[in-house]
Structures are given as C-alpha cells and as structure tokens.
Amino acid sequence: NAGVTQTPKFQVLKTGQSMTLQCAQDMNHEYMSWYRQDPGMGLRLIHYSVGAGITDQGEVPNGYNVSRSTTEDFPLRLLSAAPSQTSVYFCASSYLSRGYGYTFGSGTRLTVV
Amino acid sequence: DAKTTQPPSMDCAEGRAANLPCNHSTISGNEYVYWYRQIHSQGPQYIIHGLKNNETNEMASLIITEDRKSSTLILPHATLRDTAVYYCIVRLPSGGSNYKLTFGKGTLLTVNP
Numbered sequence: 001n002a003g004v005t006q007t008p009k010f011q012v013l014k015t016g017q018s019m020t021l022q023c024a025q026d027m028n029h030e031y032m033s034w035y036r037q038d039p040g041m042g043l044r045l046i047h048y049s050v051g052a053g054i055t056d057q058g059e060v061p062n063g064y065n066v067s068r069s070t071t072e073d074f075p076l077r078l079l080s081a082a083p084s085q086t087s088v089y090f091c092a093s094s095y096l097s098r099g100y101g102y103t104f105g106s107g108t109r110l111t112v113v
Numbered sequence: 114d115a116k117t118t119q120p121p122s123m124d125c126a127e128g129r130a131a132n133l134p135c136n137h138s139t140i141s142g143n144e145y146v147y148w149y150r151q152i153h154s155q156g157p158q159y160i161i162h163g164l165k166n167n168e169t170n171e172m173a174s175l176i177i178t179e180d181r182k183s184s185t186l187i188l189p190h191a192t193l194r195d196t197a198v199y200y201c202i203v204r205l206p207s208g209g210s211n212y213k214l215t216f217g218k219g220t221l222l223t224v225n226p
Contacts, residue, residue: 004156035214043157043216058213090156092214101147101159102214 002026006091006105013081013112021076021108023091029103030096032074036060036087037107043090049074050096081112117201122221125195131188133220135201138182144205146177148186149216150197157200157216160186191224198222 007022025032033048035058045058049068063085065077074093078085091105118136125131137146147162161168161175163184168175174187188195200219 042218043214045213048213092157101149101162102157103159104156106156107154 004091004093004103004105006089006108008108009106010109011111013078013110015081015083015112017081019078019081021078021089021091021110023074023076023105024072025074025091025093025103026072027093027103028071029093030071031102032068032091032093033058033102034064034066034074034076035090035092037090038087046076046089078110083112086110086112117203117217119199119201119217119220121218122223124223124225125188125191127193127224127226128190131191131195131222131224133186133188133199133201133222134183135186136183137201137203140181140203144203146175146181146184147202147204147214148173148175149200149202149214150195151200151219152194152197160199188222191222193224193226196222196224 004025030051034046035043037043044060046060046064047058047066049055052068052071055066055068068074089108092102094100094102145162145164148160149157151157161170161173163175163177165177177184198219198221200216202214
C-alpha cells in the first residue's frame, strides 16, 4: 500500500515549456485533488475530481489542465510554464464518504526559470 | 466553511503533552473539526477529526467544547518529530461546495529537547 505517489519530486522548466506532474493512489479513493503551496499563501486548490471522468476547477486553475481517466491516476498538466507557477505541488486523495481525512503525496517542487 | 483561529506558534518540552488550541466560533451544526500537520518540506498529514464528541486515535486526542466553538488537539507525549505546523480546519464531512480544504496559517509547534 503505497498511498499517494507523486512524480517527479523535483523539476526545473524553462518558461513556455509544458510538462505533466503525475499523481497515483492505490487506495481506491474517489476524490483526488491538486494543491499548490507558496510561501505566505498557504495551500490553494487547483483542480479536483470526484471520480473517473469527472473534474472541476478549484480556486487557482488558470494555466493547468487535468483529466481523470482512471480511479488511480490524476495527472496535472502545465500547458506553457510561467515563473509564477514556481511552487510546491501536492496531490491529495480521499474517500467521499462522511468524515474521511485526506491523504497527501510528498510533493513536487517545480521551478520555472 | 467556518473560519478558524490558531496561535501562530507554541513551544513544548519533549515528553510533555502538547495542547494546541483552535477557535471556531462560527461553526455550524453539521461541520466537523479536522486537524492536519505539515512537517517541514513534506505533504500535510491527517491527524484526527470529530463532530462533537471527544476523539482519540494512535496519534492524538481531540477535545471539542460542549458549545463546539473551540477545540484542543492533544499530543500526549510530544517528541522532536512532532515539530510541525498544525492546521485546524472546520468543514462539512462530504466536502461542502467543492471539497476544498481551506488551510489557514496554522500553529508552528516546536518541541524542544
């Protein structure tokens, strides 16, 4: 039982490049989400999904795309990286049933130069 | 989701109990109190949650006042590895409008040897 696995752990991109941050969970959680964490800003929700084929925007979705083709995977795509997207990205998952806590991955540190 | 207020920082001696307070005076009747922590550079970790009864698990105890306007997270025997930022979050158990976890600034707990 690996929990929530994020890859890569570190990434440096040039402005304008695209990339995909991977997130996989093996707990059969219906809910998956992406957060970014910036100094002084706390964690902010980017996108989330309540099941395969269902995604929705969080509070800071611009510049990011997601898809949920399977229950296990929830990749986050940066379409054209910008320095403002330099951040630490966390994936989280949970059951939708009443009261469950969220399980977070260990994060991806992204630097856009 | 109800707003929470936590002290910015607290100190605790190793081996002693750490009592972390949280005020949530605007909590509604069906909102739960959740606690998470974030150890430096790691993803947030779920600790415990409760509605109105006191709760205990292998990590901590949660004491919620009778009027539910405040709560206390208790780490019974703090260790150096418990040094982290602790977040108190109040929300509906099934996620409310968009399942977002709203992290405030939390309390930095420093456990001293």
